Amino acid sequence: MADCNFNNTSLNKSCNNSNSTSSSDEEDKNVQFIMHVATCIIIAIGLPLTLVAIYSLYSLVRKDHVAPIYVINLLISDLIQLCSLIGWEAKPKNKQITEIFECIHFYGMVASVGFMVCIALERYLVIAHPLWYRFRRTIKISVAVCVFVWAVPLVPLIIYLREVNVHIMMIVLFLLPLPLFIFFLGGTLKALSASKSVRSDEKRRIVGTLVLVLVSYTLLFSPSIINLFIFALGRFNTSLCNMSYMFFKMSALADLFLYIFMKKGTIDKLLASLCCCRMDNNDVSSSSVAMTTGTESA
Structure with missing residues (x-):
């Protein structure tokens, strides 16, 4: 397949720069049509639900209520990705416009990974270091962290635009959060039995959030990591390329489950x-x- 339409990361370049031997052009068109329909469904479901979730969480933000802030920013990054997908699926004739949507989607995707790490870290601190977290959890610190996370994607974006060691950069970028998520979950489970300052229902919600973050990130980003490794070795797999692309799009929907787990009583x-x-x-x-x-x- 000559073009898998990867509108983010170096996967776009991987698919666009490869000459695959598809069985026929008709099969290629059918796959592209199915992916287009699936993308439209993701946008139609994710866009309104994300807006509702952002509004609901924003109403919960009060003084010293830190947790929803990271989730709100995560949902905003998902909103950026969904809006960029709308522009991409419109298939503009101007190549520069297409590249702009590609960069916007890339920026939103990297920011969403950063806020997933923030949510996991914050949940870990509640259990493992409750006293430190209690005296440090202020709105000012949370806002400063959010500004930092929004600024961090500019560095890989510059590397991406210059096309210098893009595949290596993306492999490191996707692999780095995995050991962090595992450490946060393991540390939380280890400190869970010794923690007495956190209620049992809060403990279940924290562990559930960490498990959801780890499982969703592993399922959605593992195909892309494998695909990048394969392409870095000079090979190409069309099916894996398409699957990685669709999983990237589904990540915006998966983040909505964090909103559910952050609600009390869920x-x-x-x-x-x-x-x-x-x-x-x-x-x-x-x-x-x-x-x-x-x-x-x-």
Whole structure:
């Protein structure tokens, strides 16, 4: 496939610069059409839900309430990605406009990864270092961190525009958050039993958030990391290229689940539902066993 339409990162260059031997042009058109429809569905679902989530979280921001700020900025970065996808799917004839949308999407994507790290770090500090977190969690510090995260993507963006060791830069950029997420989750679980200042429902919500961040990042970005490694070795896989592209687009939808996990009572309701299902199954099993025993006795 000559063009996988990767509008972000060096994956775009990987797909555009490769001459794949597709079975036919008709198959190529069908795949592109399916990807276009899937992208439109992602935009149609993600854009309104992201706006609603941002408004809902913004209403929760009060004095010394740090956690929603990072989630709001994460959703804003997702909003930037979704808006850039609209411009990309419009397929402008001017190549410079296309490159602008590509850079905007790249910037939003890197910023979203940065805010995912901030959310995981903040959740880790609540459990592992509660006293330090209690005296340091101010709105000013949170705003300063957000400004820093929004500024950081400018560095890889400059490297991306100059096309200097883009693949190596992207591999490092995508791999770096993984050990951080694993460390935050492991450290949280280790300190969980010793923590007495955090309520049990808050602990479940924190662990649930960290697990969600790690799992979603691993599932959505692993294909892209593998694809970059393959292309860096001088090879190309069309199917993996397309899958990586679609997973990148789905990351904006996956971040909406963080909004759900940040709401109080969500984990408890989920666990209560699972417990009710298990109790119902146990009741059915007990009834079946009782009926069978009664029949045998008769």
